[in-house]
Amino acid sequence: MEQLNAVQRVLSAALFAAEKHATQRRKGAAAEPYVNHLIEVAELVSAANPEPDTDLVIAALLHDTIEDAGVTEEELRERFGTDVAHLVVEVTDDKLLPKEERKRLQIANAPNKSARAQVIKLADKISNLRAILSSPPVDWTERRKAEYFDWAQQVVEGLATPNPALKTEFDRLVASQTRSATEPRQ
Numbered sequence: 187m188e189q190l191n192a193v194q195r196v197l198s199a200a201l202f203a204a205e206k207h208a209t210q211r212r213k214g215a216a217a218e219p220y221v222n223h224l225i226e227v228a229e230l231v232s233a234a235n236p237e238p239d240t241d242l243v244i245a246a247l248l249h250d251t252i253e254d255a256g257v258t259e260e261e262l263r264e265r266f267g268t269d270v271a272h273l274v275v276e277v278t279d280d281k282l283l284p285k286e287e288r289k290r291l292q293i294a295n296a297p298n299k300s301a302r303a304q305v306i307k308l309a310d311k312i313s314n315l316r317a318i319l320s321s322p323p324v325d326w327t328e329r330r331k332a333e334y335f336d337w338a339q340q341v342v343e344g345l346a347t348p349n350p351a352l353k354t355e356f357d358r359l360v361a362s363q364t365r366s367a368t369e370p371r372q
């Protein structure tokens with residue numbers, strides 16, 4: 187097969203992710219297609235780096251394929267190369283573990299993530315916080331939302347070298363959640 191250029195590789199990853207997550211929706215009331223989340227994370231990652239890093243953008247598009255769509259590391263390596271496959275593995279939770287343990291491990295393992303994996307982690311958390319602010323799951327109480335924000339903050343605080351622009355956006359979202367949670371309802 188002829189060598190693909192960067193744009194072709196990114197679009198091929200976007201199509202692969204869209205197909206793999208085709209039946210999945212976001213948990214919020216608006217139930218957006220899951221691919222919206224993947225494109226948002228990839229866009230954040232792309233905007234965060236002044237130097238283009240095509241593999242990192244591709245890994246952002248694919249970041250949930252192993253965890254949520256049953257794709258294997260081998261398949262990612264064959265289609266998108268070793269670098270991309272490693273990055274996705276680095277941001278993948280072990281689904282065999284109970285949810286609480288996975289959440290604890292995200293905090294414990296945050297300091298050991300590579301600089302590039304940290305960019306995906308932070309962009310993923312930004313996308314999730316935005317989703318909770320704009321379209322929270324219907325059965326989530328204010329307390330449940332606050333707990334998610336607390337946990338996300340603990341993960342992000344553990345990142346050794348968070349991207350400054352993404353960290354600023356993350357902190358802005360946390361501040362807006364704190365405000366909306368403490369302000370009396372009109």
Ligand code: ZN
Pocket residue numbers: 223227249250310
């Ligand atoms: Zn994600």
